Amino acid sequence: MGSLEDFHQHKEIIINLGIRDDLDIPKFHSLQHYLENIKNFGTTDNYNMEMFERFHIDFCKEGWYASNGRNEKPQMIAWLTRREKRPHQARHHILDIIQDHHCQGFKKDLISYLNSQLPDPYSRGQLCHMDLPFSHNDIYHGFKFYVESLENDIDFDHEETNSVKAKPSIGGKPECFDTVVVVDTLDCETTGLKGTRIGRLKVIFKLPSQVYGCITPAWTKDPLAYVEWYAPLKPAAEDYHEMYLVKKSLPSTDGFAPGQVISLSSIRQTCQLIPHFGRTALSMEWTSDNVLDRCDTFFLNCFTSKYAYQTLW
Known part of the structure; x- marks a missing residue:
């Protein structure tokens, strides 16, 4: 004392x-x-x-x-x-990205995205015989952003932040590829799921600096993201708990999970998926590290926070 x-x-x-x-x-x-x-x-x-x-x-x-x-x-x-402005993995080879981030369709979808940004894009048949003009990208393992304020009586008295990860397994630590709500069409709003899609964020990256203005000025300098899509949501949530059913998409004709390169700013918010256990026995092989890979059907959890409750409906 x-x-x-x-x-x-x-x-x-x-x-x-x-x-x-x-x-x-x-x-x-x-x-x-x-x-x-x-x-x-x-x-x-x-x-x-x-x-x-x-x-x-x-x-x-x-x-x-x-x-x-x-x-x-x-x-x-x-x-x-x-x-925070420096990439976690600078000049990472595209083949290593595909292997480390488990995204077999990344290169194909990146070619398709870059082609869509050209003033005179190539046809789909021509793209089959084309390759990327670079072999490396700068990789980021995560980012934080402020979600849009709802400006209502039950809104937060401070800005809500979301932290998103797309991190491969490093040094024995488990990988982490978060699920996100992505703005998909122009009729998307701050609340509700109209005009959005649910995806799993696989890669956060930037194009190599040497391509800016050298090949085409149309290619962006802003960060990009690669997401693998879940199937489109049903028009309405399930009756008992008011959560939407989320299913994995079927593989495309090339055997890869459907994916797309998007602008990082298209990510509206993070989301949590709950495994749909159903009436069958729970698989003891499921863990928090692998359940997104092993389970095929989920519920979109709208009860994780006040913000999720007001926006995921």
Whole structure:
């Protein structure tokens, strides 16, 4: 108790010296939530030392090591800013992308997408004999974005963010290819599923910089995404729980899962698919890491958040 009394006796020195305007630092602020969390959850959930230590490593230690130790703060800020803009895998070969991300139709669909951007596109027959003018792409393993505000009484008092991953298995860690709601037609709106499709995000990438303006100015510099489509949704949700039934698409004539290259900005929001277990015995081989690959039928979960409840109907 002596140390605690000493702290309270001298804590104002931090304000008196002008180090801070108040004592509401994260570790002190978290103390205000301990009693409430212990009453509600029986634990001080998410307010332990590990949370702050993780931030300290990401935002301080790694940034410091990336600097030269002199006038380090601007260097650390620049390092943090640039880190998210740099691809996780620069100049990754297309054949390796196909293998690592399990997307056999990626090259074929990328050729089709680039052809559609040309002012005078080739015919489908001509495309069968054409190849890409490059062999590598810059790959990103995820991105974050703000979803559109609904501006209603039960909307959030802060901007809702979505985090999306398209990450292959690296270093023994399981792969992660998230499911997303994609804007498909012009009649799509912020809420509801009209004009959208459900897909599984397989690749986030950018075209190599050497093709910009060299081959055609029509090809975009913006990030692109490759999604494998689920079958189109039924007009209405299921009766009992008001969730839409989502089924895997049948393979196309070439044996590949139907897919498409889209603009990354076409992704409206993330979504969660629940396996449709039915009346058969549950397969013990299903895990959270492989259920999207092994299960064929799902329900679109509209109860994961307030935002999902207001938009996935």
